Amino acid sequence: MIKKVKLLVVGDGGVGKTTLVKKFIRIRQGENVAKFANNEVKPTVGLEVETVDLEEVRVIIWDFSGQQRFKETFPDRLLRGAKVAIVVFDVSRVKTLQSAGEWAERVKSVNNDIKFVLVGNKIDLGKKVPQEMIDNLVKRLNAAYVETSAKEGVNVVKPFEEALRWV
Numbered sequence: 001m002i003k004k005v006k007l008l009v010v011g012d013g014g015v016g017k018t019t020l021v022k023k024f025i026r027i028r029q030g031e032n033v034a035k036f037a038n039n040e041v042k043p044t045v046g047l048e049v050e051t052v053d054l055e056e057v058r059v060i061i062w063d064f065s066g067q068q069r070f071k072e073t074f075p076d077r078l079l080r081g082a083k084v085a086i087v088v089f090d091v092s093r094v095k096t097l098q099s100a101g102e103w104a105e106r107v108k109s110v111n112n113d114i115k116f117v118l119v120g121n122k123i124d125l126g127k128k129v130p131q132e133m134i135d136n137l138v139k140r141l142n143a144a145y146v147e148t149s150a151k152e153g154v155n156v157v158k159p160f161e162e163a164l165r166w167v
């Protein structure tokens with residue numbers, strides 16, 4: 001029986017979660033992501049679930065909408081049973097780091113033993129969030145930290161590698 005792992009991808013609206021997930025999946029499928037049109041990705045409605053089979057595990061990726069309205073209304077049980085969470089923020093917008101902290105707390109409240117990978121995406125736009133704030137959240141969550149540009153295809157696989165290292 002193949003082991004199944006539920007992996008959450010959460011964070012504020014528009015930080016690049018779906019772009020990251022889709023590019024990771026394309027790379028796994030051996031496709032050239034340079035051909036990936038970024039405008040293929042639309043804001044997530046509710047939640048999108050994708051499955052990736054790796055050598056020893058089947059990874060079920062739950063890519064949540066970061067929109068406020070969805071965040072306020074979806075039931076916690078959708079988060080249940082997850083082993084790892086990739087929490088994404090946008091390094092050019094401080095507010096998204098605060099949201100990342102809130103998302104992580106909520107995830108933790110239903111999955112006590114969950115492991116976190118914090119992702120600072122949109123590094124191509126330049127980092128405007130103070131490193132100290134990032135370090136504080138990393139410490140608080142006992143998380144791994146990866147900086148990415150999902151748009152430019154930089155470091156897209158790394159967050160998933162870090163996340164799956166623990167399963």
Ligand SMILES: Nc1nc2c(ncn2[C@@H]2O[C@H](COP(=O)(O)OP(=O)(O)OP(=O)(O)O)[C@@H](O)[C@H]2O)c(=O)[nH]1
Binds near residue numbers: 011019039067122
């Ligand atoms: N500059 C830049 N833009 C990015 C990057 N990653 C994603 N984007 C853009 O940011 C916008 C939002 O990307 P999505 O992947 O839809 O973001 P999301 O976090 O899934 O958003 P929701 O589903 O609404 O929660 C799109 O226009 C992307 O092309 C990046 O690394 N750099």
Ligand SMILES: [Mg+2]
Binds near residue numbers: 019
């Ligand atoms: Mg999305």
